[in-house]
Every structure is written in C-alpha cells, then in structure tokens.
Amino acid sequence: MKHPINKIAGLVWVMLLCTACGFGAEGARKVDQSKWKYRLPVSVVEDGADGVDELSLPPALLAKAKGSLSDLRLIDGQGDTVPYITREQRGREEYVAPYGPGKYLNKAFVPGKSSSVVADFGGNQVRNILNIVTAGDNFRRRVMVEGGNDAVNWQVLTNNGWLFAIPGGASAYRLGRLPLSENNYRYYRITVYNGINDPEQIEINSVSASHLVKTPADVVAAPVSTSEVLQNSKGGYTEIRLDLGFENLHLYDIKLTIGDDNFMRRCSILGRNAETRIITRRVENSLPSETEVEEQWSEIAHASLYRFTTGKETTESLELKCDGKYRYLAIRIYNGDDAPLSFVGASVRRLNQRLIFRHNGKRALQLLCGNPDASSPSYDFASFVDRLQKDGIHKAVSSEVEDNPQYSLKVKEIPWSERNQWLLTAAVILLVAVLAILIWKQAKQIPEEDGGKQG
Numbered sequence: 001m002k003h004p005i006n007k008i009a010g011l012v013w014v015m016l017l018c019t020a021c022g023f024g025a026e027g028a029r030k031v032d033q034s035k036w037k038y039r040l041p042v043s044v045v046e047d048g049a050d051g052v053d054e055l056s057l058p059p060a061l062l063a064k065a066k067g068s069l070s071d072l073r074l075i076d077g078q079g080d081t082v083p084y085i086t087r088e089q090r091g092r093e094e095y096v097a098p099y100g101p102g103k104y105l106n107k108a109f110v111p112g113k114s115s116s117v118v119a120d121f122g123g124n125q126v127r128n129i130l131n132i133v134t135a136g137d138n139f140r141r142r143v144m145v146e147g148g149n150d151a152v153n154w155q156v157l158t159n160n161g162w163l164f165a166i167p168g169g170a171s172a173y174r175l176g177r178l179p180l181s182e183n184n185y186r187y188y189r190i191t192v193y194n195g196i197n198d199p200e201q202i203e204i205n206s207v208s209a210s211h212l213v214k215t216p217a218d219v220v221a222a223p224v225s226t227s228e229v230l231q232n233s234k235g236g237y238t239e240i241r242l243d244l245g246f247e248n249l250h251l252y253d254i255k256l257t258i259g260d261d262n263f264m265r266r267c268s269i270l271g272r273n274a275e276t277r278i279i280t281r282r283v284e285n286s287l288p289s290e291t292e293v294e295e296q297w298s299e300i301a302h303a304s305l306y307r308f309t310t311g312k313e314t315t316e317s318l319e320l321k322c323d324g325k326y327r328y329l330a331i332r333i334y335n336g337d338d339a340p341l342s343f344v345g346a347s348v349r350r351l352n353q354r355l356i357f358r359h360n361g362k363r364a365l366q367l368l369c370g371n372p373d374a375s376s377p378s379y380d381f382a383s384f385v386d387r388l389q390k391d392g393i394h395k396a397v398s399s400e401v402e403d404n405p406q407y408s409l410k411v412k413e414i415p416w417s418e419r420n421q422w423l424l425t426a427a428v429i430l431l432v433a434v435l436a437i438l439i440w441k442q443a444k445q446i447p448e449e450d451g452g453k454q455g
Contacts, residue, residue, distance in 0.1 A: 031075050033407070034407060036073065036369065036371045036407060037370030037403070038404055038407075039367065039368050039402060040058070040398050042364075043396065043399075046394035051393055054393050054396060057354065058398060061369060061401050065369035067248045069086050070376040071368075072368070074357055075368065076365055076366075084379070085379070085381065095129075099210070100207065100209075111201065113193065115203070116189060116192070116204075117204050124149070126184050128182045130190075131209070132206075133204075133207075135202065135203040135205060139163070140264060142162060145157045145158050145190055147183055147189075148185055148189070149186050158180060163175060166304060218351065220350060222244050224244060229241075229343050237333055238341065241329070242330075242331075244350075247274075249325060250353060251348065252349045253320060254269065255320075255346065255348075255349075256318045256320070258344060259342035262308060264305070264306040265304065265341065268299060269299075269330070270332070271329050272326060272327075273328070275294065278291070278292055279291045298326075300322045305317065305320075355396075
C-alpha cells in the first residue's frame, strides 16, 4: 500500500504537469513576428457580439503574400493569434444531366437557305439550354428556336442564336450551346440557316436539352494599370498585354472592347507575375553569376471572340473566362488571313478574397504576411464558421500595407569554403607544388641506386 505522502507527491506532479501544458498551449498561440516582413492594420467597424467579422483582402496585400495565402497570420495587440479562414466564391454552374428528345419530327430543308426539325421531348420539364450539333467543321450559322406544346402553335425563344466551328487541330473550337429563357415547352422547332459555303442541306445531327442553375461569383474590378498592343506577323496574331499593377490577383474574367462589326477569331490567354527573373549559375573558382532573363508566360485558357451583326441585332461574345493568379496578362488573337482587329480597351474582374474571423472584443488587429517558410495554419474555427455566419457578418476595414518593424532579416551564412575560395585555391597550388618536389626527389634517387648496384 502506497504511503499518503507518495500520493500527495503524485498529485503535485500531475498539477505541475498540467500547469506546464497550459503554459505550453498559451505559448503556442504566440507568433514570432520577426519572421513576417509585412503587416496590415485591421479594424472592426461594425460591432456585434454574435456572428463573424469579414475583411476583403486588398490587392497590395495579395501582392506581398504567398499565392496560396498560407503565410497570413492575424494577431492581436499581445501577439496572440486570432483564428481565421480565407474564402472566395467563384460561382458554380450546375447542370441537370442533358437528355435528348423522344423523337424527331418534320425534318425538312429549303435548298441553300435553311434546314429544320421538330424535337419532341415528351414532357414539360424546365429547360434553359439547347445543345445543337450540325455537320461540318468550319461554319457560322444563324439559328432560330421556337417552343410549343402542341407542335402547331409556336412561340419564338430566340431568333438570333449562332452555331459555329473553327478548325485548327488541337485548338479547334465549336459552339452549339444556345442559352434560352427558362421554359417547359414539350416541342422545339429548330431552324438552322445556311452560312457561306454551306451545302444545300445542313444535317442536324442531334438536339439535347438541360437546365442550368447558376450560383453567382463574388467578384470585384481589377483596374488595368497599363496596356499595349503588339502585332506578331510571324505568329499571325495580335497580342494585347495588360498590367494589373499587383501580383497574385485571382482572375475571373476579361472583357474586351473591339471596334469592328463582324468577326470570329480564336484566342488564348496567358499570364505571369513578373516581366523578368534572375537566373543564378554556379561558376567554378568564382562567386555565382546572375543573369536577368524574360519570364515565361503560362497558358491560362483558350476561347473564341465573335460579333455578328444582322440588321439591328448584334450577337457577340467578348468575355473571356480565366482562372489563375497573375499580374501580367497577354491575350493573343489569331488573325488568320484577316486584318488585325481594332482594340479599344479591356476590363478585368478578380475574385473577392475574404478573411473571416471573430474579433472577440479586440478591435485593433494586425494581419501579417511575407513569410515564405510559413505553412497554412489549422484552427477549430473552420469547423463552425458557417454556423456563426448565420448570426451576422460584421465589416472590417484595413489601412495600408506597411513594413513590419519587428521583422528581422536572417542573412544566409555563406559557407567558409565559398567565402575563402582564394585561400583554398592557394592551398591546392601549394599542395601540388610540394607533391611535385617530392616526386622529383624520388625520381632522382632511382638512377643513383641503380648505378650503385651495377658497380
């Protein structure tokens, strides 16, 4: 049986251990601010005991933080971390699975002018998208779609839709999707009008329908700082270059303003975060050399630009969806044998990247960034933030990004061997000289010994 004093001693040890663990947990919440180069003062302007606080991250901070935002740390006046999450809403497009009609009726054509068909979907489901596939790989065709429930009386849903195909091997492009207003007609009459160089009859291969439900994206403008237009005659394209002024902006779309009336061109979108980069090369018996070279472009997306004007109606697609975190953009428009388009201007939108947290009575906070070695933190807050949001979202604001006065630049120590390369070189030369003398002396003694033996 244990003595009572031993039991008391055991309890004391447990209490001390718990106390130590408590201090350790508190210490783990501290941030070593000397490792973060920048800070952003944050203030909560809308108070509330419930809910969460939300800050839209400014472009100046995004440019100095890591692209993944893993180096962000929110702290209070005592240097303790304040749990947070970052969010952005790109929006979603959810399709009810496309389905085809039960049967096709009244296939017909007017030679050289149009071809038509009636698609019977057999029911009155809600639809707002038609996908029409026609024969050919190089065309531009206007299409009219009418809806009805008895295949006799028709209502026009669109009279200026377009189908087109652009050849080009791996970069070939087709468009057969027609957006419609939401409807639940059973029958659709599709009339496809002949384009230039089309055969007398256009084969309508298939028609399918679907219901598209969109969740809007949370976007803000990304003002274009500068733009320039370059003509690449060898590549056969016009290159529009845009500078957004800040690195790592999460792009959503680009809208071009073009002065021409009728056109259809393939294009590609490229991005990068710097115009140049430094290449370091190790050189034997010397310090490393540095060379500045142009930064390579990264491909973001492919798309088509078009504008078709018929009478008083104009159908166009000049918005380019893109997804990437870049400052510099290049839009290459492939002209083929046509003259370059007249570029008027461009506007860019980016995703609104938000910081969500709870201030818990601490109104003045600091958001740290600029630590390349920092990894993403993990907080319990992420598990219940959605519930807290239902109680309200309070606005937070920030001032200018500033240098962190507590930042301490840790200079990478150059190895002794690299700092004293001349000394190593001299030592090697001396060693080679000593070895040469020893070898010479040994070689000189060999004939003498041989001569002595012969005598």
